[in-house]
Amino acid sequence: MQKILIKNLNLWYADFHALKDVNAAFEDRKITAIIGPSGCGKSTLLRVLNRMNDLVEDVRTSGEVLFDNGNILSPKCDLVSLRRKVGMVFQRPNPFPLSIYKNIVFAEKIHSPSTPRSGLDEIVEESLKAVLLWDELKDKLHKSALSLSLEQKQRLCIARLIAAKSEVVLMDEPCSTLDPQSTAGIEELMRELKKKYAIIIVTHNMQQAVRVSDYTGYFLLGELVEFGGTDKLFTNPKDKRTEDYITGRFG
């Protein structure tokens, strides 16, 4: 099932044409990887999907991004509900300087301030279980989230999205600050999460794309050069430029 459909998407930062006529579809309960050299527009694409580019001044878009039967680029799009449903995990793990508990219930407290304590407790337990942190952290929920290890922080950030009831999880190089072992842990978690969520991951690391993703898109200079099943794209690329990149003959 298609979760997000992108049609003829263009994006400009002032005069700079950062995304050029992008067409793609992201499937629910699958992991889609986006690869490409630095500066080609991967993060920009992700940030279109939850309208975080609105924070940048002088951004223009054209085309359509269909999600939940609506065009999220339309001015009528309800940003609050969009951003709840399409959550983002950032490159640097960035928990709030609050307790573990408060980090997780942040979205719930903002969106439904009347949720009783027992409801919040339940959310915390469920979300931490989903990211396999519950056993480690259940006795220190009220400790500062800043005291966690990097991997734990990144897991906590994912738990925060689960608690916000996200349906799509955008991940922008989520493992680039982690060591190989933590990276393997997060990848394992992604495989677990895709049973329920649509995951779109930007990664610098082609092996990671091969390891975790079902679909892959290759970006170059703002253009989606090739998009398709991961196996196919890596073993039998259609485009010469993709082939050059995956075989390391790029640049």
Add this chain to the structure above:
Amino acid sequence: MKNSKTTQKIAFFFLLLATLLIILPVGLIVVIIVVKGLPAISWSFIFDMPKDGMRAGGIWPAIVGTICLVAGAVLFALLIGVMAAIYLSEYARDNLLTRIIKLAIVNLSGVPSVIFGLFGLSLFVVFLKFGSSIIAGSLTLGIMVLPIIIAASRVALESVPHSFREVSLSLGASKWQTIRHIVLPNAIPGIMTGTILEIGRAAGETAPILFTVAAFYLPHLPGSIFDQAMALPYHLYVISTQVPNVDEKIRYGTALVLLILVLFVNLVAIIVRSKFRKKKKW
């Protein structure tokens, strides 16, 4: 080679000398005031009404007056200052209006304090008919400290990492919710430090309260914010220059109380700030 070493030594010596010269006046002021003022300090000096045309008795009404004035000024300046800082840091776009506002703030901080006094006289005392009163004095002092409070608040708000705002917004929080729940709580220690340092300044200023609140001699406590009140800096000025034959002990005692009040407040600011720095880990 040898030559440059001697030059360096000489330069170092003069730099050290200049630095020591900074400590000297501070040290001397404290020493003189403590030595001359300490004998005056007693329970009754602090908690009694002045008597005998201020040549005897205590300075309690002046202490209370100063505390009321400063509390009112800070409350007012915080309320307006933090809101203005939030607007300028979080909402304002860089346009003509914003630039005019920022220019006004910069200029406001350059206005001599006696001008604030005259302004307070004409606006609060006369035009708004508050009369010479605590509220008029507080508002005048409040406006005087406003630019610094705004500046400190802006620095504090802007030092909250951008990534926190981004995450909060990405979780569907509105801009205001982000400010209210993430930015402001993390900025409060910085805002508090800036504010507390201004308390010292507000407590010590004479000119702004001269025309707006200060009573020459009022041997009872103010009953409401629309009453006149005595205040420590003005009281000090009065007993030093306007009333003949005031014992030196009383003058320096009054100065010592004012000094201790201000230093105590600054000490609190330093403690708050160091606690804040220790806690801050991002």
